[in-house]
Amino acid sequence: MLAMGSGGVEVAMAMAGHPYYLMTPKVWGFYVEGAFEPFVSGKDLILELLRRYTCKAGIGKVMEFFGPGLKNLDMSARATIANMAVDMGFTAGIFPSDKVTRQFLAQSGRAEAWRELKAGPNPQWDELTEIDLHEIEPMVARPHNPDNVVKASELSNVEVRQVIIGSSCNGSYRDLMMAAKIVEGKMRHPNVSFEINTASRQTFDNVLAAGGIMAFLEAGARIHESGCLGCIGMGQAPTTGTASLRTFPRNFKGRSGTRDDRSISGECLGGFRCVPNPLVCRQSEGEATFRVYRTDDGPCDLSNLVLKHDSQNLRIVPGIANASYCEYKVHCAAEACGNEPQRVIIADPAAEESILLSVVCLAN
Numbered sequence: 439m440l441a442m443g444s445g446g447v448e449v450a451m452a453m454a455g456h457p458y459y460l461m462t463p464k465v466w467g468f469y470v471e472g473a474f475e476p477f478v479s480g481k482d483l484i485l486e487l488l489r490r491y492t493c494k495a496g497i498g499k500v501m502e503f504f505g506p507g508l509k510n511l512d513m514s515a516r517a518t519i520a521n522m523a524v525d526m527g528f529t530a531g532i533f534p535s536d537k538v539t540r541q542f543l544a545q546s547g548r549a550e551a552w553r554e555l556k557a558g559p560n561p562q563w564d565e566l567t568e569i570d571l572h573e574i575e576p577m578v579a580r581p582h583n584p585d586n587v588v589k590a591s592e593l594s595n596v597e598v599r600q601v602i603i604g605s606s607c608n609g610s611y612r613d614l615m616m617a618a619k620i621v622e623g624k625m626r627h628p629n630v631s632f633e634i635n636t637a638s639r640q641t642f643d644n645v646l647a648a649g650g651i652m653a654f655l656e657a658g659a660r661i662h663e664s665g666c667l668g669c670i671g672m673g674q675a676p677t678t679g680t681a682s683l684r685t686f687p688r689n690f691k692g693r694s695g696t697r698d699d700r701s702i703s704g705e706c707l708g709g710f711r712c713v714p715n716p717l718v719c720r721q722s723e724g725e726a727t728f729r730v731y732r733t734d735d736g737p738c739d740l741s742n743l744v745l746k747h748d749s750q751n752l753r754i755v756p757g758i759a760n761a762s763y764c765e766y767k768v769h770c771a772a773e774a775c776g777n778e779p780q781r782v783i784i785a786d787p788a789a790e791e792s793i794l795l796s797v798v799c800l801a802n
Contacts, residue, residue: 440500441520442530463529464499467563470507472572476727477616480515481608481685483569484522485577489587496528499564503533504557507571513542514610521607522687525584546640584688591729599680601626602633605666608685609637611644618650626658636664726797727757730764730784746783752797754782768797 442460444452452458474482501523503511511519516533523531533539535555543552576590603609603617614636626632634654636642642664645651651661730743743764745754757765782797 440530440532443524460529461498464564465562466496466499466501466528466565466567467561468501468503468505469566469568470503470505470511470571471568472507472570473510474571474574478571478574478576479608479613480511480518481522482574482577483515483571484519484525485579485584485587486574488522488526488579488585489577491526491585493525493583493585494527496523496526499528501526501528501531502557502563503531504561505569507569508533508536509538510571512538512612514608514612517610518607518687522584525687596681598630598683600631600633600682600684602635602682602684602686604633604635604637604662605684605686606637607687609635609641609664611641611648613685614641614645615648615650618645618648618653621657621659622653624657632657632659634659634661636661638664726768726770728766728768730766743784752782770797 444458448458468487503516503519511533516538520531520533534557535553540549540552543549577587578590578593580586580588603614614634632654634651636645642651642661654661745766753769755767755769757767
């Protein structure tokens with residue numbers, strides 16, 4: 439399906455019987471290869487493209503994705519990218535109907551509706567960009583535009599008063615269950631409003647069946663009806679002058695329903711931060727990876743970081759170390775951990791700073 443946005447006046451005129459005119463758009467091809475790192479998603483990809491090319495780059499164009507990496511983009515990632523194509527100015531964003539599409543329809547009980555749709559032989563693009571998914575990092579759009587994007591590792595210390603997961607972007611089963619596993623057994627900070635908006639009723643039912651809804655409730659979250667809600671200022675307006683961390687596609691000033699609103703970043707302690715934190719380590723996957731990043735110009739030397747933990751069930755192996763970050767591989771004996779968070783203290787003796795990393799070990 440190729441969907442194109444239309445303005446209210448154009449739609450009203452079409453309903454009245456007048457013709458709808460559309461300039462033939464140019465086609466910008468995006469060749470995709472590789473696979474995402476853990477905790478990276480389609481939202482990070484489209485935010486990276488917004489960071490590179492701005493909100494005006496796609497005016498008068500359609501973005502078309504192709505290449506071997508598409509097999510690693512599930513329907514949730516594709517929906518988020520296509521949703522936010524308009525935020526780059528594109529008339530539309532399109533993916534082929536392939537095996538991933540067929541699997542999605544089969545899981546939804548609509549296997550008979552699938553048919554293959556792809557570009558013909560020797561396609562020609564007006565522009566071409568190559569993307570390696572392995573190189574995409576977690577990204578954040580700061581106030582007050584979707585293209586005011588920075589890497590999550592570059593964020594400074596921001597106090598968050600509201601966190602909302604879901605809506606039209608990142609409201610899928612994968613997104614919500616990942617978040618549910620991270621907050622399972624924990625409780626939100628008393629000063630933070632924690633909200634969950636599933637993308638659809640079907641998604642809600644699936645997350646409920648998998649235990650995710652109960653994990654959210656026990657973590658102090660409020661579960662809302664499926665829909666846009668806070669994304670268009672329909673409730674969930676943040677307190678004036680506070681930071682709100684949202685998975686929504688757009689962060690225009692006042693869109694949240696609060697005139698003096700601010701979107702945000704993430705939690706940072708001391709002069710460096712861990713990504714991700716908490717870290718979910720699944721025994722079946724063998725290992726998990728986290729990175730320690732600089733967040734200011736302090737004297738912290740990443741090569742001299744000291745990791746301390748008293749758990750006999752964790753094994754942490756240093757990996758890549760450079761001027762920007764240190765990477766570590768974590769191996770855990772999930773059954774021995776009993777799914778209880780393991781505490782790891784990361785210290786910089788030179789700067790007398792430390793940060794707490796919580797490692798959650800899961801057996802499956």
